Amino acid sequence: MIRSNEVFISYLLIMLQASFISNIKLLNVRIANHTVLGSSTKLECTYDLEGENLYSVKWYKNGDEFFRYLPKSKPKIQVFEKQGIYIDIDKSNSNEVVLKSLELSSSGTYRCEVSAEAPSFQTVFQDRDMITVEGPQIAGLQHEYNVGDTVNANCTSTKMQFHAQLIWYINKEKANSTIVQGPYYKEHFTGSERLVTTVLGLSFNVTDGHYKSGEIYLKCTAQLASFYLHSDEKIVKFTKRPPTESIISNQVQQSNKVQENTSISVQNTPNIIHLACVLLFCLRNNRNVQVAY
Ligand SMILES: *[C@@H]1O[C@H](CO)[C@@H](O)[C@H](O)[C@H]1NC(C)=O
Ligand SMILES: *[C@@H]1O[C@H](CO)[C@@H](O)[C@H](O)[C@H]1NC(C)=O
Numbered sequence: 001m002i003r004s005n006e007v008f009i010s011y012l013l014i015m016l017q018a019s020f021i022s023n024i025k026l027l028n029v030r031i032a033n034h035t036v037l038g039s040s041t042k043l044e045c046t047y048d049l050e051g052e053n054l055y056s057v058k059w060y061k062n063g064d065e066f067f068r069y070l071p072k073s074k075p076k077i078q079v080f081e082k083q084g085i086y087i088d089i090d091k092s093n094s095n096e097v098v099l100k101s102l103e104l105s106s107s108g109t110y111r112c113e114v115s116a117e118a119p120s121f122q123t124v125f126q127d128r129d130m131i132t133v134e135g136p137q138i139a140g141l142q143h144e145y146n147v148g149d150t151v152n153a154n155c156t157s158t159k160m161q162f163h164a165q166l167i168w169y170i171n172k173e174k175a176n177s178t179i180v181q182g183p184y185y186k187e188h189f190t191g192s193e194r195l196v197t198t199v200l201g202l203s204f205n206v207t208d209g210h211y212k213s214g215e216i217y218l219k220c221t222a223q224l225a226s227f228y229l230h231s232d233e234k235i236v237k238f239t240k241r242p243p244t245e246s247i248i249s250n251q252v253q254q255s256n257k258v259q260e261n262t263s264i265s266v267q268n269t270p271n272i273i274h275l276a277c278v279l280l281f282c283l284r285n286n287r288n289v290q291v292a293y
């Protein structure tokens with residue numbers, strides 16, 4: 001009896017091994033390396049079941065499951081509460097999960113795990129890291145400027161894993177290095193992690209030339225490393241009316257280009273973040289510029 005059990009177990013193991021030869025494949029897990037605070041991002045998981053039936057797709061963050069898709073269950077989707085994870089269930093399915101309202105605590109290692117039904121119960125998974133960061137912020141502007149006034153502002157990119165490259169633009173042209181101060185770096189240590197805050201100053205005197213189109217447009221972009229992955233743009237229009245804190249519109253546009261490649265063990269491939277912050281100054285008839293934000 002014992003012997004036949006052993007034979008049976010050996011047989012099972014051989015069958016399992018055999019089944020792994022033609023196993024289901026996790027083709028790719030695509031997650032933006034960097035995402036911006038408050039925005040949304042799509043986690044994608046593509047797989048080839050090689051003729052098997054799907055049993056489950058599960059998503060984990062730092063080892064804790066937060067999303068489960070079971071095609072034979074009702075409802076098909078189950079979510080588990082986790083800090084920094086807010087799922088847009090309507091946009092999530094067996095191949096993608098949309099996270100909204102990202103927080104800094106959304107950063108972590110994400111895993112997509114796909115399992116086939118009995119009898120094989122094969123399971124495959126891949127991990128990807130995501131870091132959620134704050135977009136660059138323009139600060140220090142006054143509410144009003146006249147021709148001859150000096151505009152002083154700072155662009156700050158807070159707590160990135162890498163030194164961000166900040167660039168100022170005035171009316172869509174890159175600011176001359178003679179009116180830019182810095183960059184200045186400040187390091188923060190949280191546990192073993194080193195994070196860097198980068199500040200780039202801007203200081204220039206307002207001239208007639210700045211007003212030729214009736215407004216001054218200031219933009220600051222932040223970029224990391226070598227290839228384009230993410231952009232974030234804020235356009236803030238200031239009233240021409242008395243300078244109170246009224247924002248006419250505050251649009252956030254963003255496009256995510258996620259990692260396109262498929263190698264199974266990719267971790268920390270070259271990172272990039274490209275963020276932009278734009279402030280628009282409007283010129284009054286009397287040449288006063290009203291800035292409110
Ligand atoms: C810009 O930052 C520097 C250093 O942090 C600070 O001394 C300066 O006052 C800031 N300027 C403005 C306009 O906020
Ligand atoms: C930057 O400003 C300096 C002094 O105003 C000027 O000589 C130089 O040509 C400017 N450079 C660019 C690239 O505009």
Ligand SMILES: *[C@@H]1O[C@H](CO)[C@@H](O)[C@H](O)[C@H]1NC(C)=O
Nearest residue numbers: 148149150178179203204205
């Ligand atoms: C701006 O104007 C002030 C005087 O109002 C002057 O001292 C300063 O050098 C000017 N800055 C530039 C960059 O031209």
Ligand SMILES: *[C@@H]1O[C@H](CO)[C@@H](O)[C@H](O)[C@H]1NC(C)=O
Nearest residue numbers: 028258259260261262263266
């Ligand atoms: C994936 O990487 C390979 C080389 O590692 C490259 O040839 C291929 O073009 C890449 N694919 C995409 C979609 O970037």
